[in-house]
Amino acid sequence: AQSVTQPDIHITVSEGASLELRCNYSYGATPYLFWYVQSPGQGLQLLLKYFSGDTLVQGIKGFEAEFKRSQSSFNLRKPSVHWSDAAEYFCAVGGETGGFKTIFGAGTRLFVKA
């Protein structure tokens, strides 16, 4: 069965520092992988997605993620965090094996300190 693990419930980084949010997945075939962001009081917004090809994918708001099949990981990164990046981040996995429904991780809440 497909599953997603986000090991960090919350992370605090200083504004301007780099960020890496961890995501590990379990999936029986080639996964589709996603990162979503949920700002306070807002709906979820798709940051980026990976289906195939280049394992480093670029998303909106300066985010990128790298797919590492050998580690079953899809970590999200940003070189320099802005205060407006404070939000909850969800990693998700889906694909044909699961009937294309997407399973979400429990989320990582990012706090940004000045």
Added chain:
Amino acid sequence: GAGVSQSPSNKVTEKGKDVELRCDPISGHTALYWYRQSLGQGLEFLIYFQGNSAPDKSGLPSDRFSAERTGGSVSTLTIQRTQQEDSAVYLCASSLATGDYGYTFGSGTRLTVV
């Protein structure tokens, strides 16, 4: 419409009452999903509609929950005899096809059962 529309945005109901939550997906999106987000939790998959295919109901937590999608567009999630543990934000999402494009989420309906 331009986005996924959900109504009502907030609903307070008494325990034991039935509620209906509505989702109007983006025009042309054939896939529609319902998720539930409880306080401090990730997204729990409920049900998935794809075109005229039979829906994937594997995530519905009990037979008090049901959903339909009329004419391949608007969907209604019904919860009968609501319980306090049903309190959550119910999120609807749609996608162009089978989820491989990533979802567009609505703002959700916050359900409070008192």
